[in-house]
Amino acid sequence: MPPEKTPQIAEQAAAAFPIVGIGASAGGLEALEEFFRSVSADSGMAFVLVQHLDPSHPSLLTEILQRTTTMPVLEAEDQMTVAANTVYVIPPNRDMAIFHGKLQLSLPDEPRGHRLPIDAFLRSLAEDQQEQAVGIILSGTGSDGTQGLRTILGVGGMTLVQKPETAKYDGMPASAIQAGYASHVLAVGKMPEALLNNTRSLSADITTPSPLRPTGWINKILLQLRTSIGHDFSLYKKSTIGRRIERRMAQHTIEDADVYVRYLKNNPEEVQALFKELLINVTNFFRDPEAFTVLEQDILPKLCLDKPDNYVFRVWVAGCATGEETYSIAILLRELMDKSQQDFKVQIYSTDLAEAAIALARAGIYPPTIAQDVSPERLRRFFIKEDKGYRVKKELRDMVVFALQNVLKDPPFTKLDLLSCRNLMIYLEAELQNRLIPAFHYALKPGGVLFLSPSESIGNYTDLFSALNRKWKFYRAIHSPTTARTVMTQVVSWAAKTDDKPAEEVMQKPKETNFAELARRVLVQYYAPASIITDGNGDLLYVHGDTGKYLRPAPGQASLNIIEMAREGLELELRTALRGAASDGVATLNKALQVKTNGGFSAVNLSVRPLSGAEATPNLLLVSFQDIASPAKPARKRRAKPAELGRIEELERDLAYLKENYQASLEEQQASNEELKSTNEEMQSTNEELQSTNEELETSKEELQSVNEELITVNSELQTKIEQLAGMQNDMKNLFDNTHIGTVFLDAKMLIRRFTREATQLYRLVASDVGRPLADIKSNFDGEDLLANAQQVLDCLTPFEQEVHTHNGAWFLVRIQPYRTLDNIIEGVVLTFTDISKRVAAETAVQLARELAENVVDTLDKPLLVLDSHLQVVTANRAFYRYFHVTLADTVGRKIYDLGNRQWNIPALRELLEIILPRDQAVEGYLVEHDFPAIGRHKIRLDARRIVGKTSEPSLILLTAEEIDTVPVPESLENKA
Known part of the structure; x- marks a missing residue:
């Protein structure tokens, strides 16, 4: 990483965000609700939920989830x-993947009961988002999601799993x-907090300048790891190693x-965890299917052509x-031999640094999720269905x-093909790559094939x-004197102990030619006798040299x-020697025999030795044949005595009798063996039938289990919906x-359809009346036909409103509206x-009061x-x-x-009216003299009173007039008039 953060890295830091894939099945609804109640709405992450859903529902x-999160x-x-x-939630009856940050939906290829949607999405998430990917597995049955988490771990992502004791179903x-x-x-x-810590760690990886993170801190940790484990990761790519170490530190x-170095010293279990984190144990059957198609159709047929x-x-x-x-290559080779009717021996050596991974490979048991990568025909042909998944068959396992x-x-x-x-x-790092390529060339036969990944190459x-x-x-592989010199100058010094010194010092040493290996190969080729390696039963495993003089195909x-x-x-003698070496470990050395070859007998020394050693497989035998070059000259014949001749006869x-008995015993034993073989074949046939039946039962069991999970999910959703509806019903009732x-x-x-409690005051309704016509129920209204109005509303969709009264004098406002x-x-x-x-009573009272007031006013003579x-x-x-x-x-309604x-x-x-009355509220004896057109000029006395109502009501003015011609008019008032 450069010293300063480049604009491109800054843009990535701003735009990139973790995408969390969540897998759940039966019992997962409660866990999902709890999870999203705990996640902050501005966490900066996206969540994609994949659940086993009923495809028809x-x-x-x-x-449901929208109610638990904003x-x-x-x-x-x-x-x-x-x-x-x-x-984001997966829809029913769809498979989902992600590509370049976009969700890809498709119809499922697998039948119902065989789908693994969680694994499929998590694997695509790992491929698309790399170390930004996060996988979470919640409650559910089965094993869906396991292989998806494996892929996410392989690319440096983060995986979280619900504690089994807190899950409703702990299978997943x-x-x-x-x-x-x-x-x-x-x-x-507690998962949201762990997700936030991971997000901060990822942000630090992108945004932290390199001067703040010198490579020395990685070397300290790798030194401690080499001291504790014995493996040196110093020449692994620092970017990959650094991210994985930082992830362990963040945890x-x-x-x-x-x-962290001190923490490693004090916690051996963390050393093992870090070692496991650094190992890249990510693979699957037929990874890169197109590459294996090329291997199957082009590479292997040419390599196996004309093999004896x-x-x-x-x-x-x-x-x-x-x-x-490994098993993928074994499957292709077995299919090729069956197709071409070849029966040569196949020996596949499969190696790895991780002991746990090798243990799983040796067991040969894989989860049901391999059905995504292995065709049904190959599953039937090369695997045995078990409760936990699929077990590799013995014929395939024996090849590896x-x-x-x-x-x-x-x-x-x-001598690899x-x-x-x-x-x-x-x-x-490139330094290690340059050491491996010549070593691989050295390991291959002339014309042998090297198979790398699309991201790798042979370099220079x-x-x-x-x-x-x-x-x-x-x-x-190209083998020539030129390539031999190149390999011998570049080959790895495998026997050298490089653990005690830094890798840099080891690489600075000049390469030495391995003369011991060259001498061993020449000596074996020219001086070692023709030999065969067999198992304890005498079955041929390996042939060195020309053994045609001693062995020939049996009819x-x-x-x-x-x-x-x-x-x-x-x-x-061979049978006796093999039995003694296999059962008792007794070697037979240089047993001189007369072997018939080309019509005559040749003297041969036979040696049978048990193979021993740390790397030898038990019960392996080495059988050697060596011609006796100069047999001893026959001694001068002497005349045998008659007694000796009789004894010889x-x-x-x-001897002839024993040979006949021995031959008869052999024939009887062979007949017994044939019968046993026939019985064994019948047993195998029966076993295959039982196995086929068991596979059918397992398939039915898986389908039923899948349907059961879907029903549990639907039931959980419906139960939540019922609770929601019950709450709404309670709200409506209240x-x-x-x-x-x-x-x-x-x-x-x-x-x-339904009625409320207050409706029983208007109709004589009881609970059993639901479903009856309303016309059958007697009402308490006086002569009102509401059913006709209701029918009109239903026909015209025009609301109806009317006031009605009951027999007991109560008034109701009836509204009829469409449902x-x-x-x-x-x-x-x-x-x-x-x-x-x-309200009606109040309006009646107001009306009576108004009529009373009007009558009182009308009785006044003023x-x-x-x-x-x-x-x-x-x-x-x-x-x-x-x-x-x-x-x-x-008069009424007009301004005065x-x-x-x-x-x-x-x-x-x-x-x-406008000045005095608003100020004084009441005025009495206000004199006005005016010439009224209808009655002439008159002097009248006005009394005015302002009546103020409540805050929301307007005020009124009462104005009375009285003629007062006999009353003297004050000069001041006259002037005003």
């Missing part, structure tokens, strides 16, 4: 771009934990490298992890030898290999047993009970009855006006109309100044 998951919860759509602080969490693919095992409520909230039956096809898979790639090996230090296997080393060198060693397929990295069914292949004169007869509004719901046929569903469909009408008895706040006439009494000769129509041709537009009256 719509999912309520989006609606983040948007969306049902995923094809090509939808994933955004931070958003939750337990599977991930037992496989070792859970970096955190937490309760659901323990340690920021200082020195503190006694040929040993040797393969080395370096960095095999848990063995999936698994072993621990450090490919950087230990010597390679040799095929060498596969995929996705190992991408984690190594184009003189050692020729490209067979550049896209998928198949290379053929009948082909066999690789050397006793059956032995020539005349060799069979009896007797011994020859005994709403109706507290509003005191009678309500009757009718369907399109005017049948009662609309959420889909805007009319399914009936709703009748509501609001009690307005008090003219009277009632004005509002705007000086408009509200009412006037009869005396006013009579005295001033005006009518009701010309406009009455009678504006005869009241008097300045003195304006002063009274």
Whole structure:
């Protein structure tokens, strides 16, 4: 990383965000609700939820989860771009993947019961997001999600698994934990905090300048790791190693490298955890399917062409992890031999640095998720279905030898036809890569094939290999004197102990030619006798030299047993020697025999030795044949005595008798063996039938289990929906009970659907009346036909409203409106009855009071006006109309100044009403003299009073007039008038 943060890195830091893939199944709804209640709405992460859903039932998951979080919860759509602080839910009957940050939806390829949607999405998430990927496994049955977590760990991502004891169903969490693919095992409520810590760690990786993180801190940790474990990672790529170490430090909230070194010294289990973290044990069956198609169709047929039956096809898979790639190559070779009807021996050496991975590979048991990568035909042909998954069949397992090996230090296997080393060198510095390529060339036969990953290459060693397929990295080894010199000058010093010195010092030493290895190969080729390696039963495993003088194919069914292949004169002694060496460990050395070859007998020394040693497989025997070059000259014949001749004849007869008995015993034993073979074949046939039946039962069990998980998920969603509806029903009941509004719901046929308690005051309803026509129920109204109005509302969709009264004198406001569903469909009408008895009574009282007041006013003999706040006439009494000769129509509702041709537009009256009265509230004896057109000039006395109502009511003015011609008028008032 450069000293300063480049604009590109800054842009990545701003744009990149973790995408969290969450897998859940049965019992996962409760865990999901708890998880999203604990996650902050601005966490900066995106969440993609994959659950086992019923393909024929719509999912309520989006609606349910939206109630637990303020983040948007969306049902995923094809090509939808994933955004931070958003939750995406897989729709039913869809497979989902992610590519370049966009969700990809497709119809499932697998039948119901065989789908593994969680694994599929998590694997695509790891490939797309690399170290930004996060995988979470919650409650559920089965093992879906385990392989997905494995892929995420392999790219440097983070994996979290729910504690099994807190999960409603612990199958999925337990599977991930037992496989070792859970970096955190937490309760659901603690997962958000771990996610936030991981987000901060990722941000630091992107944004922290390199001067703050010198490479020395990594070397300190790697030194401690080498001291404790014995493996040196100093020449692995620092970027990969650094990220994985930082992830372990973040899990323990340690920021200082020195503190972490001390933590490693005091916690041996953390050393093992870090070692496991640094090992890249990620693979799967037929990884890069196109590459394996090329291997199957182009590479292997040419390598196996014209191979004799006694040929040993040797393969080395370096960095095999848990063995999936090894068994993939074995499957292709077995299929090729069956197709071409070849039966040569195949020996595959599969090595790795991780002991735990080798143990899993040796067991040959893989989870059900391999069905994503292995075709059903190959699963049936090469695997046995078990409760935990699939077990590799014996015929495939016998082709492979698994072993621990450090490919950087230990010597390679040799004379290989095929060498596969995929996705190992991408984690190594160029220095180590330059050491491995010549070593691989040394291990291959002339014309042997090197198989690398698409991200790897042979570098500058184009003189050692020729490209067979550049896209998928198949290379053929070139052997010539020039390449031999190149290899001998560049080959790795496997025997050298480099652990005690830094890698830099080791690489500075000049390369030395391995003369011992060259001498050994020449001596074996020219001086070692023809030899054979067999197992304890005499079955041929390996042939060195020309053994045709001593062995020949037996007539009948082909066999690789050397006793059956032995020539005349060799069979009896060979059988005895093999039995003694295999059972008792007794070697037979230089046993002189006469072997019939080409019509005559040749003297041969036979030696049979048990093979021993740390690397030798038990019960291996070495059988050697060596011609006796100069047999001793025959002694001069002497005449045998008659007694000796008789004894010789007797011994020859005994020998012939023994040979006949021995031959008869052999024939009987062979017949017994044939019967046993026939019985064994019948047993195998029966076993295969039982196995087929068991596989069918297992398939049915898986389908039932999958359907059961889907039903549990649907049941959980429905249970949540029921609880929600129950809450809504309680709310509606309390709403109706507290509003005191009678309500009757009718369907399109005017049948009662539901009614409230207050509706029983209007109709004589009981609970059993639901479903009956409302016309059958007697009402308490007086002559009102509401059903006809209801039918009209249903036909015209026009609301109806009317006031009605009951027999007991109560008044109700009836409203009839259409009943609309959420889909805007009319399914009936709703009748509501609001009690307005008090309002009607109040209005009646007001009306009576008004009539009483008007009658009182009309009895007065003085003219009277009632004005509002705007000086408009509200009412006037009869005396006013009579005295001033005006009518009701010309008075009420008009402003006082406009009455009678504006005869009241008097300045003195304006002063009274607009100035004096608002100030004094009441004025008595206000004299006004004016020439009224209807009655002439008169002097009148006005009394005015302002009546102020409540805050929300307008004020009124009472104005009375009285003629006072006999009363003297004051000079001041006259002047005013």
